[in-house]
Every structure is written in C-alpha cells, then in structure tokens.
Amino acid sequence: MEQRNIIAKREFNLKSFFFQWEWMLVLILIVINIVNSSISSHYLNFSGLMDATMTFLDKAFIVLPMAFIIILGDIDISVASTVALSSVIMAVSYNAGLPMGMAMVLCLIVGTVCGLINGLLIVKFKELSAVIVTLSTMTIYRGIAYIILEDQAAGKFPQWFSYLGWGYVGSIPFILIVFAVFAVIFGLLLHKTTFGRRVYAIGNNPVASRFSGVEVDKIKVIIFTAAGFMSGVTALFLTSKMGSTRPNVAIGYELDVIAMVVLGGVSTAGGKGRIIGTVISIFLIGLLRYGLGLINVPSQVLLIIIGLLLVFAVMISDLNVNTVKAGKIKR
C-alpha cells in the first residue's frame, strides 16, 4: 500500500510488496484472461489481441494525466468534450484547405488550450471545485463543436492519416507503441521526479504543501494542460480510426477514463495511486469488454458487469487495507 507519510526511500519488505493493489489487479487480469480463453476459442490469438488493443487504447491516453489529476484530489470531466472540439476543429480546418500535418498540430494545440483554460479557471476561482469548473467547460467545449459543425460530419482525410488508428509497426499496432511511450513518460514523471512527489504532497495536503513552498497553482495548471494535450492526442487517434468526425464523438469517454483510473487504485480522496495500476486497469477493462464481446454478450449486460467489477474493486481495496492491518504489516 502507498504510505501517507512521504519518506525518501522505503525499505523493501517482501510481505508488503505483495500486499499491493496492483497485484490484485494483476490477479483479476489473469482471471479475466483465463475466463476469456475458456469461453471463446478465438480469444487467445496474438493478432486478434493486438487488434483488440486498438479498440480501447484511444481513450487510454487521457487516463495517464487523469491519474495525476485525481491524485491531486481534483477531477476533470471535460476531457471528452475537449476530444470532440479538437477533432472537429482539425477536420474543419483541413477541409478549409489547411495541410493535414498543420491540422493535426492544430488539433493538439486546441486540446492544450482547452486544458490550459480549465487549469487557469480552477486556480483562479479557488472557491469552485474542479468538478464544477470542468462541468461548465465540458458543456462549453462540446457546445462550440456543435456551433462549428451543427449536426453534420466532416472528414475526407488523406489516406495516410488512417495509419494512426489502423497502422502496424511489424505486428504491433502503432497506437500501442505510442501509448507505451506516453505511459513510460508519465510513469517516470510521477514516480521519479520531484514534480511527481509534489503532486502527491498536494493531494495529501494542499494547504501544507503551499506553506512548504510547493507551487500548487503552477503544478495544477501544468497537469490540467497536460490532460488537454492528451485529449488532443486521443482526438487524433479516434478521428483517424473513424475517418470522419461529428460533434458528438467520444460521448461518455470521461466516465470510462475515470473508471479506469479508480480501478487502477488511485484514491479519489487524492494523494494515492500509481501509473502502473492505471495501465493494468486499462487493459483489464478493455480485454474484459473484448472477451465478452467475442461471445456476443449484449452491451447492456456488459455495462452491468463492468459496474460490478468497479464495485468489487473498491470493496476489495477496502478489505485490502484491513488485511494489511490484520497482517500486522508496518504501515
């Protein structure tokens, strides 16, 4: 378990090493894989699994900065709208004659700006909680997308653009490689830098952090901006996958993302969680959906199962704390 007090280096203890949330996730992931392989003969097949990652990795990019945001003790529910707005502006500007490369850069810029606005609003109006601020911007961003495109679609992208969502490097999907790179970057940032340590500090106690000279506001703005940027990245991959875009793309992504973060062992109270856990939970939920999709479980039942899994996860995490106490492990 993650500790509340911040020590520079914890001594290694085998017992406490295995009493970790991440191991529970690994266990569930293994169980899911065994169940999936037993219920469908098509499941255990390398190229099928690789293709399956393509279907759920588009939203995974947002999970990484979202983990930071929830560790801070905040939340951002405007990410899906940011995806829609970036995607729509990219498509419209390309159709208006901008070269595709420029349009893609513009997409990332739009995402980044959306995130920056969120961050600035949150630090400017401290009396408003992040959920209220991002609730407003969520409506505004998607609203702008609707104003631009109304109810129409835009697309007709060049052929090479579809490589992002559908391309392979050897037999590994391109999107998987890009995601792995980002996951490593965010993981190192959170666990190996003073920046990351400060994020935990803010999540544990923002007031004390502020008095200790941590630049709370600056860090918050940076992280929300990063969330916007990653929404732009998601917009690129999602749009490439679909080949056209509408103002209502990515509906409900924010909830999927938050579910993945919470299942990944990040505490919504702030100050606790790890990138590795969220990465495992992305694959856990994604492969669960894929496996059940292979035996054609109706989509409503699928939602219920994922809901149950979340409840189960939160419950077990509570048990886990008690177990650690029962096991008399030093905390």
Place this chain on the structure above:
Amino acid sequence: MKKVLALIISLALVMSLLVGCGGGGTEDVSEPEETPEVEDASKTDDEPEPEEEPDSGEGKQYAIIVKSTGNPFMEKMADGFKEAVSELGGETIVKAPDQPTAEAQIQMIEELIAQKVDGIAISANDPDALQPALQKAMNDGINVVSLDSAVNAESRTTHIQQADPERIGRVQVQAIHEMIDGEGEIAILSATSQATNQNEWIEWMKEELEDPKYENIELVKIAYGDDLRDKSVSETEGLLQSYPNLKGIISPTTVGIAAAAKVLTDKGLEGKVQLTGLGLPSEMAEYIENGVCQWMYLWNPIDLGYLAGCAIDALAKGEISGEAGDTFSAGRLGDREVVEVGDGTEIMLGDPFKFDIDNIGEWKDVY
C-alpha cells in the same frame, strides 16, 4: 474475521503467482469471486450461443449489427434476419450497441472479425466512418451487406434497400401537404444527423418541396432526435416552442414519430399540428386511432431483415457476387435481382405501405 480474509487474499495471491509462472496456462483457479458473475452474465444472454467451430459447410455464422438497443424497428429487423438464416441452416449473432454511434459499431465489427464470422449485415450509424473497419472485414473474407441505413459503396458488397428513397421522401411531403391543406410551416424530426437513409429521404423531401404547388409551405427546421426516445421528445417540444405557428411535422424514423405523437397527444394538439412519417403500426396504432397522425408509411422490417439474411447467405455460399444483374432466391419473398444504383449495387424490397385508420387494426398485431 480479518485474519480469515487475510488468509484468503494471500492464498489468492499465491495462486496468481503460480498461474503467472505457468504462463497463464490451464490450471484451475478456484478462488476468483467474479468468475461466476461473468458466467452468469453470459448465460443471461438470450441468443443461442454460437457454435465454436462450424464443422459442416452448412453451419455458417452471420451477424447483424443494428443501430442501437431499445429500437423496436431494429429488433423486428433482426428477427427477420434470424428467421432467414435459420431457414438456411446457419447461426445468427445479433449485436446492438447501447449508443447509436459509429465508434460502438466499429468495436463490434472488430469482435466479429476475430470470431471469423461468414457475413456481417449492418444498419450503419455513419456512412463513412465504418469504412476502415468494414474493409478490414472484407479483406478477411467476410461478406458485408448494409441494410436499412447504407454504408458507402466501398465498404460493402451490396445494400438492401427497403424502398425507393425518392418515393419515400416525396410521398411524405405529399401526405403533409394534404393534411395541412397546402400552407403553413413544417418541420422534420429525423434520427441522427449521420443516418444515411434518413438524410437521403430528407434530400428527396427538399426536392419535392421545390415544386411550385408547395410554395405556401415552409420547411423551418430539421431537428435530430438521434433515435433516442427522450431526445426525440425534447426536440419535438423544442419545435413547438420555437415555432408556435408550426402546422406539420414529418418524422421519417419510427422512434421519432412515436415520440412526436406522444407529445402532440399530451399537449392536446390533435388537429392543430399534423404528423406523418414512418412508424411501426404496433407503436402508432393508438395515435392513428386518436387522430394525432392521420396516416403514415412503412415497409415490413421483418421482411427487410429476412431479405438481408437471404442475400448474405447467397453471397457467402458464392451463389451471387453482389454484381448488378445477379439473381437469387429470397425464400418466401420470391426471386430478387441485384441492381446498380449510384456507384454501388442494391437489392430492393418493395414500395412503402400506407397505414391509416382503415387498415391499422389488422397490422398493429403483426409488427
């Protein structure tokens, strides 16, 4: 209590390690609490479990992907598809996304490619966005037909056309013209803005409205209810608020027309605002009987699905290739021909059928 839990969880962890070292092999894991859940969930599945590996040439597997769950028209269509496929000795997989989006359908296509089905019939939520996924399916040797709502010609072998889109579009405008005595404001309540079929009909409606005899009719707005009942209701209410002089509503979608009829009935606007469009007789019977909707049109969704089932089977068995001029036997519907339309090919079901107070009684129990 806590000690017991501690024990259970440490056991579980040890098991997980064993399994992990075994390379995720075949050991029995006795612990996982959520395994029964998963299995129960798959048992609540209404559809028959598809056979793992069809061992004879007969047992082909065909999937139908509809626009979204909770749409009675789509359910009837899937029933017809299932009927045809079982007559021909195949297996049916029905997939319905919980949101009417292209993203959800792409994921389902991926799952079907992995299952190596023999054919996919799809009612598309977007004509172009499914192209990469469907082309991947076709490259893997899966036959693809669209029905009801088409995908573009590059993403399919052929399309099952319910009725001539021009007729469907024009006939609805003629109906509303007659109902409102040729003058006033009208609005259209459609499904999603990307629905291929609805958009095509709306184009023909606009075309029909160009005719000088409609010079006193003004189309004020096209609203989109996304084939979701609650959104269709609020869009209808929005139309009535924004256009107090509205005389008529055309809703070329079964979810939309039923929602609009409910709103008009609840607000007591029967006779003040006229309604026509495409509706399911079973859903619309009470509104035709109470006069909110004098008459409407549709074709038989069961037959539409049935025709798609026959067509995909003929394609999978190599009887036809989807080229214009091919003919095949569509079971109880008789022989059908593949015809060239635009830059693709289509198979036609028939003409739209008119439902009014005189014949709704006999149809409301059929579909």
